[in-house]
Amino acid sequence: MSExxxxxxxxxxxxxKQDIQLIFETADHFKEVxxxxxxxxxxxxxxxxxxxxxxxxxxTKLSFELAEKRLSADVINFSSGQSSVKKGETLIDTVNxxxxxxxxxxxxxxxxxxxxxxxxxxxxxxIVNAGDGAHEHPTxxxxxxxxxxxxxxxxxxxxxxxxxxxxHSRVALSNIFALQxxxxxxxxxxPKTLIPxxxxxxxxxxxxxxxxALNWCDVANMLRVQxxxxxxxxxxxxxxxxxxxxxxxEFLDSLDKEITIMHPGPINRGVEITSDVADSKQSIIxxxxxxxxxxxxxxxxxxxxxxxx
Amino acid sequence: xxxKVLLNAKEVNIILHRLACQLIEKHNDFSKTVLIGLxxxxxxxxxxxxxxxxxxxxVKDIQLGLLDITFFRDDFRRGDKPLEANTTSINFLxxxxxxxxxxDVLYTGRSIRAALTAIQSFGRPNEIELLTLIDRRFxxxxxxxxxxxxRQVDVINxxxxxxxxxxxxxxxxxxxxxx
Numbered sequence: 001m002s003e004x005x006x007x008x009x010x011x012x013x014x015x016x017k018q019d020i021q022l023i024f025e026t027a028d029h030f031k032e033v034x035x036x037x038x039x040x041x042x043x044x045x046x047x048x049x050x051x052x053x054x055x056x057x058x059x060t061k062l063s064f065e066l067a068e069k070r071l072s073a074d075v076i077n078f079s080s081g082q083s084s085v086k087k088g089e090t091l092i093d094t095v096n097x098x099x100x101x102x103x104x105x106x107x108x109x110x111x112x113x114x115x116x117x118x119x120x121x122x123x124x125x126x127i128v129n130a131g132d133g134a135h136e137h138p139t140x141x142x143x144x145x146x147x148x149x150x151x152x153x154x155x156x157x158x159x160x161x162x163x164x165x166x167x168h169s170r171v172a173l174s175n176i177f178a179l180q181x182x183x184x185x186x187x188x189x190x191p192k193t194l195i196p197x198x199x200x201x202x203x204x205x206x207x208x209x210x211x212x213a214l215n216w217c218d219v220a221n222m223l224r225v226q227x228x229x230x231x232x233x234x235x236x237x238x239x240x241x242x243x244x245x246x247x248x249x250e251f252l253d254s255l256d257k258e259i260t261i262m263h264p265g266p267i268n269r270g271v272e273i274t275s276d277v278a279d280s281k282q283s284i285i286x287x288x289x290x291x292x293x294x295x296x297x298x299x300x301x302x303x304x305x306x307x308x309x
Numbered sequence: 310x311x312x313k314v315l316l317n318a319k320e321v322n323i324i325l326h327r328l329a330c331q332l333i334e335k336h337n338d339f340s341k342t343v344l345i346g347l348x349x350x351x352x353x354x355x356x357x358x359x360x361x362x363x364x365x366x367x368v369k370d371i372q373l374g375l376l377d378i379t380f381f382r383d384d385f386r387r388g389d390k391p392l393e394a395n396t397t398s399i400n401f402l403x404x405x406x407x408x409x410x411x412x413d414v415l416y417t418g419r420s421i422r423a424a425l426t427a428i429q430s431f432g433r434p435n436e437i438e439l440l441t442l443i444d445r446r447f448x449x450x451x452x453x454x455x456x457x458x459x460r461q462v463d464v465i466n467x468x469x470x471x472x473x474x475x476x477x478x479x480x481x482x483x484x485x486x487x488x
Contacts, residue, residue, distance in 0.1 A: 029394040033380065037402075038430040041380035071380075305385065 004302050008120045008127040011136035012177035020181060024146055026298035027291070034070060034293060044073040047304050050098050052108040053130070054080040054115075059265050059289065060130050060140070064107050067296035073304075076103070091115065092122050099125055104307050105300065108132075126303045134168050134229065140264050141174035143295040145182060147288045148219055151260055156183035161213045163245060164223030164272055167194045168230070171223060171264045176202055189213035190245060193234040194225075210245050214255050221262040222247065222272045242271055249276040260284055315443070315462060315470070316483040324459040325354075328440060329361040331457050332409065339368055341435075342407045347424055348377040348395035351412035353474040354442055358411060374399035376410075378423040404432035409457075413472040415441040418453035443470050443483060 004019050033041055049068050053061055061077075068075045078098070095106060105126040108116055113135035120127045131137040148155050160179055166172045166188045179186045180203060187205035188195055200206050207213040214220055225241060235241045247261070261273065261283040269275050278285060316324070336342040339362070346355025352375055362368040379394040410424055421439060428434065442459035448466065462485070464470060469486045473479070 026394065029377070029379075029396070032397055033430075036430045037432065040430075042426065043380040043382075043385050301380075 003306060007303070007306055008116070008129075009138050009299055009303065010116050010120060010127060010129050012138045012141050012174045012181065013136065015138075015181070017181055020142065020145070020178065023142055023295065023298045023302065024149065026302060027146060027294040030070075030297040030301070031291070031294040034290075034297075040070050040072060042072045043301060044068070044071040044304055047071075047105065047307070048074040048076070048101075048103045049105045049107060049300070050076050050078060050103045051130075052078045052095065052098070052106060052110075054108070054110045055131070057109055057130070059292070060109065060137075063289070063292040064128075064130060064139075064296050067293050067300055068107075070293070071297055071301060071304075073105075073300070076101075091119065095119060095123050095125075099123055105304065126307060128299060128303065131170050134170050134173075136174045136177075137170040137264075138174050138178075139292070139296055139299060140171050141178040142299070143288055143292045144171075144175055144221060144262060144264070145178050146291050146295055147262065147284050148184075148260070150287065150291065151284055152218065155179060157185070158219060159185045159187070159217045160219045160221065161187040161189050161207070161217040162221045162223060163189045163210065163213065163247075165194045165225045165234075166190050166199065166223070167196055167234070168226040169223050171221075175221060176204055180204075187213055187216065191235050191241070210247070211251075211255075214247070214251075214259060215257075217259055218257075219260040219262060220247070221264070223264065224266060224268055224272060238271060246270075246272055246274070247277050248274040249280065252277055252280070252282065258282060262288060265289070311487045312471075313485045313487075314482060315485050316460060318475075318481040321442075321481040321483065324442065325357055325361055326365070328442075328457050328459060329358055329366060332358070332362065332440070333366060333368065335438075336407065336409075339371055341405075342409060343372040343374060343401065343403060344409050344411060345374045345376050345399070345403075345424075345428065347410060347412040347420060348375055348379075348397070350414075350472065351410075353477060354413050354440075354472075355411040356476075357474075358440070372401055374401065376424060376427055378420060378427045381423040381427040383419060383423065399431050402432045403428060403434045405435050406432075407436045407438065408434045409438045409440050411440045413441065414443045414445065414470050415439070415453075415455055415458075416445045416448055416470075418449045418451035421453050422451055442472060445470060 107128045107130050109130040110132050113133035115132045116127050116129040145155050162172050176186050189207045263285045346352040359371045359373045375398045377395040377397040438456040440457040441455045444455050444458040444461045445464050446461050471484045473482045475481050
């Protein structure tokens with residue numbers, strides 16, 4: 001165990017295998033911490049973190065904030081809805097102003113792909129990407145792999161299928177990078193219109209038949225259809241999508257083996273998975289949420305240890 | 310670099326038995342007492358003491374926990390390397406118990422300060438005591454003293470005390486290393 005090879009968490013693409021291993025080992029310790037009667041450690045007492053959310057979020061924002069508070073960091077929050085961004089301030093100006101209030105780390109979600117990479121080149125602070133457009137969502141991918149590792153022992157050699165709206169999903173891309181780095185076999189499955197044209201160049205299998213995909217896999221990561229990002233119709237109706245790509249209990253029970261169901265949230269119950277699947281014992285959706293806090297604590301702790309005052 | 314033997318295997322063994330006896334004198338049957346070994350190096354000593362209490366002095370119920378203090382240290386980001394965490398394993402509450410912290414070398418007292426904060430996560434103990442194999446005199450940064458000490462030594466700051474354990478280093482011994 002040593003230190004991360006990077007000063008920012010901009011995407012899984014910039015990490016190596018040892019980084020992921022280190023984050024997981026650190027998260028193991030934090031998972032023990034958050035299951036104590038008193039769940040807080042004083043490690044980051046002298047660190048201030050700004051959570052900048054230029055796009056809506058519930059789970060990720062709460063999870064980051066909780067992780068920061070459990071590490072005793074000071075936290076300031078910002079959502080674009082109530083800010084001067086509306087008055088025409090640029091991203092660099094907004095962030096630089098915040099940094100001059102002596103902030104050490106920035107957790108940012110932004111609708112534009114590459115916003116975090118851009119920021120990391122222009123401001124002096126550790127940047128954590130909490131989702132940039134349809135590009136990457138590294139902490140989600142880390143917690144997904146961590147949950148698979150927890151359930152199945154290791155990620156290496158496992159067959160994992162990502163089902164649904166691959167085209168608009170940052171979770172899909174980060175997951176593909178993270179899973180491949182750890183030696184898993186990755187498949188994407190969904191309607192042709194929602195699968196990027198050259199995705200097979202990343203070395204993933206492509207399947208349009210859900211039954212074939214689920215019979216192949218050990219773990220299925222069910223993504224949400226991102227209606228808010230769709231400017232045109234990618235499939236005729238939601239009902240038809242559900243018939244082709246939705247998973248219900250009957251379907252799950254008819255498979256050759258017992259697979260694990262994951263979902264990054266928020267779930268559209270009855271669309272990509274039904275309630276009885278989401279709440280079944282094959283689902284690890286709530287474990288993912290708990291692991292999210294431990295993973296984010298690990299990421300923030302490891303990045304903070306590289307900040308020198 | 311030169312080194313000098315402070316304690317050999319026989320001396321370590323005698324001291325461990327003496328410390329165990331001192332614990333029994335104070336804590337009787339250990340019904341209200343728990344032993345907490347401090348990660349990483351205090352764990353070997355804690356395991357030894359617990360073993361001696363169980364096997365040689367027939368104390369039945371010894372509760373032994375391991376406490377990692379990494380996230381509670383006050384030198385986070387001040388060293389060259391990131392701090393490495395270890396496992397904490399305390400599967401009991403310390404509420405209203407007497408705790409004996411066990412560590413191999415007491416030097417500046419900063420680890421013990423961190424341990425005093427860390428243990429609060431597991432309840433409010435009645436009393437906390439400190440047992441240490443080696444007490445480096447005149448080197449404390451904080452007002453912390455051991456309740457049970459194996460050997461008190463005078464060591465200047467350039468020197469290092471190294472405690473070896475059979476199960477980890479192949480022999481029981483304590484060396485004074487001059488850098």
